[in-house]
Amino acid sequence: MFITIFTACDNNSGSEKVDFDREAFLINMADNVIQPSIESFASNAEGLSGATNSFNTNLSIESLNVLRTEFKEVWLSYQHLAFVHVGPVSSVNLRDRVNIFPTNTDLIEENINSQNYVLGSAANVAAKGFPALDYLLFGTGSTEEEVLAYFGDPNLGENRLQYLTDLVEDIQSTSNLMTEGWPDYRSTFVGNTGTDVGSGTSLLVNEYNFQFDIRIKNAKIGFPSGGNPRTGGVVSPQNVEAYFSAWSGELAEEAVKSSIAVFKGQHYNSSEDGLGLDDYLDAFDARDRNDELLSRSIINQSTAALEEMEKIESPYSEVATTEGSQLVNVYNALQAVIPLIKVDMTSALSVSITFQDNDGD
Amino acid sequence: MTVTNWLPTYRLNQAKHIAPLATFRVAFGVMMLASIIRFWSNGWIAKQYIEPEFYFPYYGFEWIQTWGDPGMYILFAIMGIAAIGIALGAFYRISAVLFFLSFTYVELIDKTNYLNHYYFVSIIAFLLILVPANKAYSIDAWRRKKQNFYVPAWSIHIIILQLSLVYFFAGLAKLQPDWLLEALPLKIWLPSRADTPIIGSLLDYKVTAYFFSWFGAIYDLTIPFFLLWKRTRVFAYLTVIAFHFMTAALFQIGMFPYIMVVSTLIFFSEEFHKTLWSKLFPQKKQDLSISDGFVTPVALKYFFIVYFGLQVLLPFRFLLYPGNLFWTEQGYRFSWRVMLMEKVGYTQFSVNIPEKNKSFEVFPHQYLTPVQEKMMNTQPDMVLQFAHFLRDKYQREYNAEAEVFVESYASINGKGSRPFINPEVNLAVIKRGYQHKNWVLPYNK
Structure with a gap:
């Protein structure tokens, strides 16, 4: 019975097969796509942290512009990383953690005023990440001078700088978690074809x-x-x-x-x-x-x-x-x-x- | 009342030894208990029957609703106890009735979870209510201090017939061009399982998909006959084992293969089962007086005629509908169409409230579990149900008439996505029911 069935359907395409090295695919995705994407995000996040520190110590148009540039770099590299939302990228919940928009400017100002906020809490998803930085670095004034004045405000300036720093630290720690988590996950990733x-x-x-x-x-x-x-x-x-x-x-x-x-x-x-x-x-x-x-x-x-x-x-x-x-x-x-x-x-x-x-x- | 001694009636009322039926009872009960434990420990009670915000009840069964937490756990516990009752033959009828009701109730809560396997379990449980499977080798017999080793032959034959129908119709459903000529959907599924140990590397070959397709079709169509025929029975049963273990290794079909492997033991002879039981319970002097026949209530006889008539007709009800069965799925369920197609869909909902001049795009994933969404995407009746859910929700919220439209695509057997449901039709005003769904676009080549 088996043999008849076998020959009955065995037309000339008998040796045709799906010829694909699934492991090589996963290894390529892991080593040449995901890992460098995490690394690039991480190095841009470092840049952002550094520029934030400089901005903190010296409020100037120059330091603001450096900060903005670094900010743009990391936001651009996020766009790639968000497409490979697996392993540590997924476990830190990258998308929701750093890119929920539109941002809630009222909530941001409220947090700054009260100084009583936990960025990790669910209530603050729309008050952090890139969209929140977008507001702080661009939305608080229509010119660079106005933005500087916002941060240099004698009453709230310090709180505002603190909030900025906290936002950047949150991004930095997200980035660290992904970098640290990747090597372990890699073997899981390429091991299951x-x-x-x-x-x-x-x-x-x-x-x-x-x-x-x-x-x-x-x-x-x-x-x-x-x-x-x-x-x-x-x-x-x-x-x-x-x-x-x-x-x-x-x-x-x-x-x-x-x-x-x-x-x-x-x-x-x-x-x-x-x-x-x-x-x-x-x-x-x-x-x-x-x-x-x-x-x-x-x-x-x-x-x-x-x-x-x-x-x-x-x-x-x-x-x-x-x-x-x-x-x-x-x-x-x-x-x-x-x-x-x-x-x-x-x-x-x-x-x-x-x-x-x-x-x- | 006497029943005429027409030959088939006579045969069906003949006394037969209970051993095959008792084996079946125990095997079924144990498998059900194992399934419930597995289901429970996988966390599926919560995932499928407590967590979802919305369910897809069957038409006419909207009154069947989840019992929530802890209600669903209680229901599953009742089901488990009833399964033990069936296996042990303890308070057998009550156990069988409870099992049938609780199991069927759970299945009716949400179409998402429809599996032919669950339907199979429901109807077998139903048939078990009607047969005296607890007359011997059971707690009930021990309680009553009375073993009765003989049951009417029909009580074994109806189970055999039901099993045979399942196989045969599953085979019949495979006799179509995609399955036979293109080895679809196996040609898509098997290579995705190429990581399976041992046989994995074979699964990439097209010829393997053809072999499995043809073998599967012939197996389903013929296995009942080979099991019935004494000379081929042992070989056929080995094939049953091989076939079902293979499907268990390759597909996510849970307990079903094992249930079938033990269920088909009922095809074996009385002698076989008697030997099995005598090893467990050595009898001093087996068998009390043999009665030469039973009298079956006429009502039951006609009931079975109607029941099996329906079993034969249901798989053909799709003929009442125009269009492509796989596309519209009108008459698809309850017909033993198992592992028959690879269908994937995508649906985007939008709700308009013309009176308030408002429009919303709705993402099903906000209300549905991933599995619910996946199932809905390919089944028009479920899309309609969800559309009505949205209609009601928005009408309540805005206190005004809501329209629901979808943009949807689906593909069958990897032949390319195409528009699925008519995007111009306001689903809010479409009625549910068995009438032809003319709002499903025709399947265009």
Whole structure:
């Protein structure tokens, strides 16, 4: 019986197989994508800490500008790290810990006044991290002098500097935890070549999708612009990322570039193309609805979204009020990626989201 | 009242030794107890029946709701005690009724957790209520100081028939082009299990997926017959063991393989089971007087005719609906369609309140567990239920009419995502029920 079945279906494709070195993929993601991303974030966080210290000791336009530059660097490197939200990055809960926006300026001022706050508490998620720094370093004055005056205030200046320092320390300690936690996690990550819950592949894919859909498409673009046609186009420009520094566009573009880089398994430091999700999908010969290689469709569609973003010159907060349709174009282009990654990619790699029993129906 | 001695009736009423039924009773009870302990210790009672904010009840069973904490634990404890009662044959009917009710109640709380395996357990528990499996080798017999080793033949045959139907329909469901000609979804699933010890490296080969597909289909269609036939029984049973252990190693299907491995023992002969029992309980002089036949109440007879008639018809009810079964899933459940497709979906909800000129984008993950969301994304009736939940929630909050729209995509067997539910349809005004869901877009090639 066995033999008949075997030969009955054994057409010429008998030796065809999924030829993919899953371990090499995980090692590439670990050593050339995730680890350098953590390191880069860490060194930028160091830079931010140093610049904060200098600013503390010497309030000047110069030290403010150094601080702002360092701040931008670390915020940009966050965009990449948020796409590999696995292991220690996930256990410190990076996204929620450092990048909840819009920030709550009232709460920040209240904390500063009362000096009675625990940054780690749930109540303060919208009063810390990059968006809070964005407010302190840009939103407290329309000119550099005004910002300096804010920190130099005879009554509250010291409290304000303290809050600034605390915010930066929180970022620094988040960064330290990730750096320390990585070596241990690495072996777990590369050791499990399956796609069960908790496996490196499953985590990577699920986090990638979450970051793309919820944190980029919706948070960075959809909310402020009312991009989703169903939201009736209600715009809320104050909800953009980096509202005060007006870096929204640069950060969002960096995020989409990072998504493509991570997808390709591109080495963080050299941009060399390593084994990535694209190669994984190709090994399965995964195709989209139109029979195009799925990896190509994802890259092409993400690139199209990036091109829509590059057309925008002004800060998103302005665009959202005055030229809504441009951001809506971005939103639509990003939305076109979502089914490809959340449905097609998830399906092709059959990554699990649960340990629960399942009979595939 | 006498029943006519029509041959099948006569056969079914013949006295048969209870041993096969008693083995089945014990095996089933023990497996259920083990399943409950496993479920409990995995923390799934809380995760599936206490923590969720929203549940997906079956149409017409909305009155079935979670008992919360500690209610659900109490319910599972009752279920566990009832399973022990079944295994030991202690207060057997009450135990069987309690087990059936508690188990079925839990399954009806949330569609998310529907598994063919659970449906199987429910109906077997139901059938066990109707058979006198506690007449011997049981606490009840010991309590009553009366062993009765003979039961009507039908009480064993209905279990065999039910098991056979499960296999056969599972096999029938596999006779379709994706499964046979493209080895889908196994071609997607098996390589993802390439980290499995020993056989892992084989799973990357396409031919392995074809082999498993064809073998699985033929196995399901024929195994009941090979088990029934004495000459092939032992070999068939070895195949049962091999098949189910293989599926246990490859897929997340929990206790089911083991339940089937012990359940199918009922296909073995009376002699086999008698030997088994006599090793446990050596009998001085076995067997009391043999009665030559039983009289089955006519009502029960007609009940079984209707019951098995339904069992045969239910898997075909999908024919009443237009469209692609895998896409609309109209008539998909309760039909032994096991491990049949790789389906993934994505749904984005938006709620409009025209009167207040407000619109919201809603993320299901704020209300649903990851598993609930995953299941909902591929099953239109669940999307509708969640849409109604949102409608009610927003209408309460804003005291005005709410509209609910979705943008959704799904893919079957890795053939590319395509639009799933009509984005132009306001789901708030769509009624639930068994009527055709014309708001599901047709599956376009």
